[in-house]
Amino acid sequence: MTDTTVDSVFAWEALDSRGKPTVACEVVLADGTRGHTSVPSGASTGTHEASELRDGGHRYGGQGVLTAVRNANTVLAQAVRGVDATDQVAIDQALRAADGTENLSALGANAVLAISIGSAIAAASAQGRSLYRSVDDSGQRPLLPLPMVNVLSGGAHAGRAIDVQDFLVVPMAAGSFAEAIEICARVRAGATQVLDERGLPTALVADEGGLGPVLPSNRAALDIMVEGIERAGLQPGADAAIAIDVAATQFHTAENTYVLSAEQGRTLRSAELVDELVSWTEHYPIVSLEDALAEDDWSGWAEATTRLGHCQLLGDDLFVTNPARLQRGIDGWVANAVLVKPNQIGTLTDARTVVTTAQAAGYRTVLSARSGETEDSWLADLAVGWRTGQIKVGSTMRSERTAKWNRLLRIEAELGDQADFAGAAAIAASGVRA
Ligand SMILES: O=C(O)[C@@H](CO)OP(=O)(O)O
């Protein structure tokens, strides 16, 4: 008989895709069902993220992850024991109450998230359902997300060879998720050819599998994106467009300026950075800009929203998947979309709240992996089940990335015409205020 109450938690230290320690765990239900998970970690993290216990180095260099593992195995395990794993809100409340801090710094957001997700996976499995089905209470047909896929990398993920962190391809013409991934893979191959022909190294692969060439300017990277799209036999804009993650927090200074080190230290004020971005959108088929300004530059962000509101303006470091920061954005007319990373907030319930709050306000939602990932694929299921419409996982290379793409390919293949594909409408659809 199915008994979905939590019986025990077994956590341990595992490796992430950067070879750094992370938390893995198995949540075991009373009927013996198990839910295994491991959690990711960012490199260009926002100051306002939930606080993971992590030393950043190998286990022999510090105790952070081991402490999180111990907390998962002891006080957090105790907190969820006897709670029904099908009641995600109750699981997450128990975890939050045990930690007692707003940002989960006492026991570690990584320990909390591992149990939060492990419980959801165990609950789905006990009910004989796929995770994407068990987290979906919409009563609608499953919705496969439009991917944005990393082609060129800079910033904190690629030794700051370019200032902008991610140059991604958005497969506008795709009619299915499978077609979308094929377009992205073709553009990646096209960009690789272009770099090869210029004698630029293509073996330098960044944290998320993007190409990491040293280029003279951010515009040079945009040129390569356009050429890569053309080389793939596609029309820039109509078939494949460009998204960028400026990750501006990374080159913002205490004097409230932005320093482009890839462009000889060119220094810009907020309004000048917005001018620069506006000019990029005039010359290149850019449909989405993430973290266009720094995490606490709310006035710069407001200006960007006024001047760039025809594009998707995605808050990552700005909102950090935090319901209160998102609400401030909605109230203040800032951005028009939110990047959702469950580990920025620490529980599935809070991440879900961000998705529903954003969608109710007309903001678009993009579920996102981290630069330090694991081979888990639960993120793919959450994108479908939460109907986020878009997903960002990194490139079409490296197994910790393809684990998510491949899970989505399988879901689409299994469902056939029982599922919908969000397509370009997910990024172009105007919100109530766009
Ligand atoms: O900034 C981001 O959007 C993510 C993923 O690209 O990077 P990180 O996980 O390092 O924060």
Ligand SMILES: [Mg+2]
């Ligand atoms: Mg980002």
